[in-house]
Amino acid sequence: MSNILNNDLKQQLVADFQATESRLNGEAKTEVHQKRREAMQRFEALGFPTIKHEEWKYSNVNNLVKQAFDFNVKSDFGANDVETLEIPNLQGNVLYFVNGMYNAELSSIVSPESQLQILNFGRAVKEKPELLATYFAHYANYQDEAFTALNTAFAHDGVVVHVPAGKVVEEPIILRFITDARTANAASQPRNLIVVGKNAEVKMAEAFRTIGDNGSFTNVVTEIVVEENANVQYYKVQNETEKAYHIGTTQVIQKDKSHFYAVTVTVNGGFVRNNLNIVLDGQHCESFMYGLYFPNGKQHVDNHTLVDHAKPNSYSNELYKGILKDTSTGVFNGKIFVREYASKTNAYQSCRNVVLSDEASMNTKPQLEIYNDDVKCSHGTTTGKLNDEAIFYMRSRGIPKAEAVTLLMYAFCEDVISQIKIESIREYLSGLIVEKLAQ
Amino acid sequence: MLTITDLQASVDDKEILKGINLEIKPGEVHAIMGPNGSGKSTLASVLAGREEYEVTGGSVEFEGQDLLEMSPEERAAAGIFLAFQYPVEIPGVTTINFLKTALNEIRKSRGEAPLDAAQFLKLMREKAKIVNIDDALLKRSLNEGFSGGEKKRNEIFQMAMLEPKLAILDETDSGLDIDALRIVAEGVNKLRSPERAVIVVTHYQRLLDYIVPDYVHVLYKGRIVKSGSKELAFELEEKGYDWIKAEVAAL
Numbered sequence: 001m002s003n004i005l006n007n008d009l010k011q012q013l014v015a016d017f018q019a020t021e022s023r024l025n026g027e028a029k030t031e032v033h034q035k036r037r038e039a040m041q042r043f044e045a046l047g048f049p050t051i052k053h054e055e056w057k058y059s060n061v062n063n064l065v066k067q068a069f070d071f072n073v074k075s076d077f078g079a080n081d082v083e084t085l086e087i088p089n090l091q092g093n094v095l096y097f098v099n100g101m102y103n104a105e106l107s108s109i110v111s112p113e114s115q116l117q118i119l120n121f122g123r124a125v126k127e128k129p130e131l132l133a134t135y136f137a138h139y140a141n142y143q144d145e146a147f148t149a150l151n152t153a154f155a156h157d158g159v160v161v162h163v164p165a166g167k168v169v170e171e172p173i174i175l176r177f178i179t180d181a182r183t184a185n186a187a188s189q190p191r192n193l194i195v196v197g198k199n200a201e202v203k204m205a206e207a208f209r210t211i212g213d214n215g216s217f218t219n220v221v222t223e224i225v226v227e228e229n230a231n232v233q234y235y236k237v238q239n240e241t242e243k244a245y246h247i248g249t250t251q252v253i254q255k256d257k258s259h260f261y262a263v264t265v266t267v268n269g270g271f272v273r274n275n276l277n278i279v280l281d282g283q284h285c286e287s288f289m290y291g292l293y294f295p296n297g298k299q300h301v302d303n304h305t306l307v308d309h310a311k312p313n314s315y316s317n318e319l320y321k322g323i324l325k326d327t328s329t330g331v332f333n334g335k336i337f338v339r340e341y342a343s344k345t346n347a348y349q350s351c352r353n354v355v356l357s358d359e360a361s362m363n364t365k366p367q368l369e370i371y372n373d374d375v376k377c378s379h380g381t382t383t384g385k386l387n388d389e390a391i392f393y394m395r396s397r398g399i400p401k402a403e404a405v406t407l408l409m410y411a412f413c414e415d416v417i418s419q420i421k422i423e424s425i426r427e428y429l430s431g432l433i434v435e436k437l438a439q
Numbered sequence: 440m441l442t443i444t445d446l447q448a449s450v451d452d453k454e455i456l457k458g459i460n461l462e463i464k465p466g467e468v469h470a471i472m473g474p475n476g477s478g479k480s481t482l483a484s485v486l487a488g489r490e491e492y493e494v495t496g497g498s499v500e501f502e503g504q505d506l507l508e509m510s511p512e513e514r515a516a517a518g519i520f521l522a523f524q525y526p527v528e529i530p531g532v533t534t535i536n537f538l539k540t541a542l543n544e545i546r547k548s549r550g551e552a553p554l555d556a557a558q559f560l561k562l563m564r565e566k567a568k569i570v571n572i573d574d575a576l577l578k579r580s581l582n583e584g585f586s587g588g589e590k591k592r593n594e595i596f597q598m599a600m601l602e603p604k605l606a607i608l609d610e611t612d613s614g615l616d617i618d619a620l621r622i623v624a625e626g627v628n629k630l631r632s633p634e635r636a637v638i639v640v641t642h643y644q645r646l647l648d649y650i651v652p653d654y655v656h657v658l659y660k661g662r663i664v665k666s667g668s669k670e671l672a673f674e675l676e677e678k679g680y681d682w683i684k685a686e687v688a689a690l
């Protein structure tokens with residue numbers, strides 16, 4: 001990959017792709033690489049989205065695509081740095097990716113291989129070609145989504161997880177994506193594939209963190225396959241800098257009787273776009289999606305969810321909550337499809353916001369497309385202020401105003417935070433949130 | 440202890456309190472009665488520091504301090520407690536958590552060390568017994584989905600925990616069944632001491648059977664129009680307010 005800083009990101013990426021390809025040797029013939037090449041063609045055709053694109057109306061990537069990024073920043077991020085970014089009491093399978101590259105030294109895998117097969121993408125290309133051939137890029141839509149196409153074209157690192165049928169992974173999987181922007185504008189495109197077999201169970205978290213004063217750009221795609229009667233808890237945690245661009249897609253496919261829980265918490269980030277797409281390709285499935293965001297300053301947080309009820313008798317429920325301050329902006333776009341044959345679908349959606357400044361704004365857009373009559377669907381959005389009566393009540397009991405406000409804001413988030421079932425992650429987040437709310 | 444002089448207050452430019460004078464000494468119980476909308480809750484709110492109400496004249500002194508200069512939290516720390524007529528529901532904050540924060544903030548402002556979890560729990564058990572409040576209730580979100588009576592009982596429980604010098608009870612008796620009324624009154628009486636005072640806002644004599652007042656005042660159209668001993672409450676119960684209204688009209 002070139003370090004040439006070109007002021008047009010697209011041209012830079014096209015050149016990067018060719019340079020990478022010429023160094024691939026044997027791998028160029030693999031199925032994975034055929035996908036990459038196809039995706040690159042799609043990206044070239046699509047180009048970066050503009051605000052004329054319906055799905056990008058409120059999230060303008062113009063400033064991103066004018067910047068130059070180095071996709072191969074060397075980082076000396078090591079054990080000492082980990083200490084400063086420590087998540088207390090973190091236990092389990094903890095994998096570090098620094099500027100998109102797996103760092104085996106920092107990582108530790110504790111679950112037995114019989115429960116959990118986990119390896120970085122590069123190794124998986126060599127050691128698990130069948131798994132990748134079956135699942136990789138089968139669900140995330142690189143045909144139409146420019147950022148997904150781009151990520152697919154550059155899919156070289158990230159994690160590949162396979163939980164064999166019937167296995168309950170006791171220890172959680174924690175993926176820590178560290179962007180080290182201390183020396184340059186750092187970019188990375190992690191690509192993850194999680195396959196959870198029939199009757200299997202796993203809890204996992206993706207935690208994104210940026211350090212350093214330069215700009216950064218993360219374009220991540222995670223595909224999650226939840227086989228029949230499997231249970232997956234998936235948490236995405238973002239704590240990046242004001243200069244960080246984060247665009248991510250989590251693409252989930254659920255089979256019969258499977259359960260999927262997602263919690264997406266954006267504590268900090270400059271420009272954040274999270275796509276969470278779930279296809280309920282089975283009957284009697286349940287999906288829960290929770291989200292929390294606290295933009296302040298000039299931060300921008302955009303959550304797009306897409307729930308596609310493709311089969312009958314399934315249930316989905318989503319709850320997104322945000323607190324916006326200063327001149328920050330937020331977007332929630334929740335699309336629910338109920339396909340023609342998906343009768344007896346239950347789909348619920350709710351987005352609640354507290355806007356604390358006149359200059360902050362929140363755009364919410366529920367979109368229900370229902371092609372079956374025998375369904376129960378509802379959606380609701382609210383935007384309000386904090387309850388002055390409640391603040392006075394607390395103050396009248398001796399709680400200082402600032403603390404009353406923080407308590408109230410935290411209480412507002414509580415029902416989402418409590419959904420996180422990995423204790424260390426929940427505690428870590430709850431600390432970060434209290435700190436952020438008190439700002 | 441508390442000296443209210445010619446207190447005037449308005450909300451949205453509407454004058455509600457039109458010159459209140461009241462002197463409360465340590466150890467006393469004052470009952471405030473009066474028709475609906477006469478300004479009783481407004482007076483209680485102004486004393487607790489609700490910012491919606493603009494004080495347009497007069498003064499309030501509490502133990503030598505200018506009360507009107509103090510924030511609501513400073514008043515609480517100084518020992519003022521208001522049991523709300525309509526306690527607020529706060530989803531996501533448990534009563535336990537809320538009270539622990541409140542108690543420790545008050546202690547902090549007095550230069551006392553915070554109570555740790557065990558000390559707090561012990562105190563809580565002790566006080567919960569006094570007002571006969573259920574543990575399960577205290578673990579729930581503050582007042583959320585509480586019945587009317589449970590909310591009132593929770594107010595008195597909070598009072599017992601915070602041990603104020605001046606407790607203002609705004610219609611704490613409304614919505615209580617007979618047993619709860621007695622329990623709540625006992626809670627108040629346990630707090631009574633030569634150093635503490637209580638203001639009881641009520642419409643009914645029955646609460647005053649349990650919490651016997653030293654003085655009874657009638658608030659009408661933003662003024663205290665009549666003051667007397669506990670017998671006045673009996674008289675009001677019997678005759679209603681028409682005779683008082685007539686007296687005021689005659690002036």
Ligand SMILES: Nc1ncnc2c1ncn2[C@@H]1O[C@H](COP(=O)(O)OP(=O)(O)OP(=O)(O)O)[C@@H](O)[C@H]1O
Pocket residue numbers: 450451453455473474475476477478479480481482491524
């Ligand atoms: N926030 C407010 N905005 C507008 N008017 C108000 C407000 N608060 C009180 N008032 C008015 O002030 C008057 C006095 O109200 P207050 O609640 O003090 O009466 P009260 O004596 O406590 O009555 P009750 O016995 O019914 O509780 C009423 O006319 C009421 O409508």
Ligand SMILES: [Mg+2]
Pocket residue numbers: 479480481524609610
């Ligand atoms: Mg009242």
